[in-house]
Amino acid sequence: MPRSLKYEIPGEDWRRTTVEAAVEGMAELFSPQLERPFEMVLEIGFGRGEFLLDLAAKEPCTAFLGVEVSFKRTLKMARKLARAGFDNVRLFEARGQVVVKDLIRKDSLREIWINFSDPWPKDRHAGRRLIQPDFVRDAALCLVSGGTLHVATDDVPYAEQIDPVLASEPLLENAFAPERWLCEVPGRMHTGYEVEWREAGRPLHFFAYRRRVALEEG
Ligand SMILES: C[S@@+](CC[C@H](N)C(=O)[O-])C[C@H]1O[C@@H](n2cnc3c(N)ncnc32)[C@H](O)[C@@H]1O
Structure with missing residues (x-):
């Protein structure tokens, strides 16, 4: 029998809606818990949330945005966050494409993580x-x-597609050049799915692309 979903949040519920983000602005959603100025980091598709929880624990003064298309995963992550007692993460049940296109201010993120x-x-x-x-x-x-877009995949054809797409974006430069990607990044935390892929012996591909520093005109 499938286990029933627990809806109650054992503490503060840090889920926010895309409407709130649009009306108030992302940074406002961290008031008054975080003192300005703070840096912002986004993870798209956090899944079971291990990676985001680890980032948030290590940097309590940084604002973390977690975006996940699955209602169930967002709910479960809200429960985990409440239990952990963190106040520096805001969760959105949304598609990552919509969030970066319409809801996040330009020139505002230190990092974007897209894992598997x-x-x-x-x-x-x-x-x-x-x-x-x-x-x-x-x-x-x-x-x-100078901010970084991190992308990881265990899928070889997808890695071969990601490589030219990232390399063709003029605003970005490959932080791992001359390599196209790395198979290991020392010190990087393993995500929930990554642990499974490693056990299964699947090949891992880690990309990191930095936003080029804008040159002053004139
Ligand atoms: C294979 S899982 C990986 C989860 C986690 N990042 C990890 O590495 O353990 C992919 C996750 O991305 C989410 N996802 C897929 N497409 C998405 C999108 N367009 N926007 C936000 N989340 C997405 C899925 O719901 C799923 O939870």
Whole structure:
């Protein structure tokens, strides 16, 4: 029998709606818990949330935005956050594409993390993959100069698609050049899915692209 979903949040509920973000602005959603100025970091597709919880624990004065398309995963993460007692994370049940296009101010994020987003392996579904030129342009615009977009995948055809899409975005430069990606990044925390992929011996691909520092005109 499937286990029933627990809806009650054992503490503060840090889920916010996209309407709240649009009306108030992302940074406002961290008032009054975080003192300004603070840096902002986004994770898209946090899944079971291990990676985001780890980041948030290590940097209590940084504002973390967690975006997940699944209602159930967002609810479960809200319960975990409340139990952990963190006040520096805000959660959104939304598509990452919408958040970077419409809800995050340009030049405002220090980092964006996209870990093992769905590869949509069937050819006819390839258009649903998250890493596409328009999305990457929107994400790059959200980064501050020198800010980093991190992408990880265990899927070889998806890695081969991600590589030229990231490399073709003029606002970004490859932080791992001359390598296209790394198979290991020392010190990087393993995500929930990554632990499973490692045990299964799947090949891992880690990309990191920095927003180029804007040159002053004149
Ligand atoms: C394979 S899981 C990986 C979860 C986690 N990042 C990890 O590495 O353990 C992919 C997650 O991304 C979420 N996701 C897929 N497409 C998304 C999108 N467009 N926007 C936000 N979340 C998305 C899925 O619901 C799922 O939880």
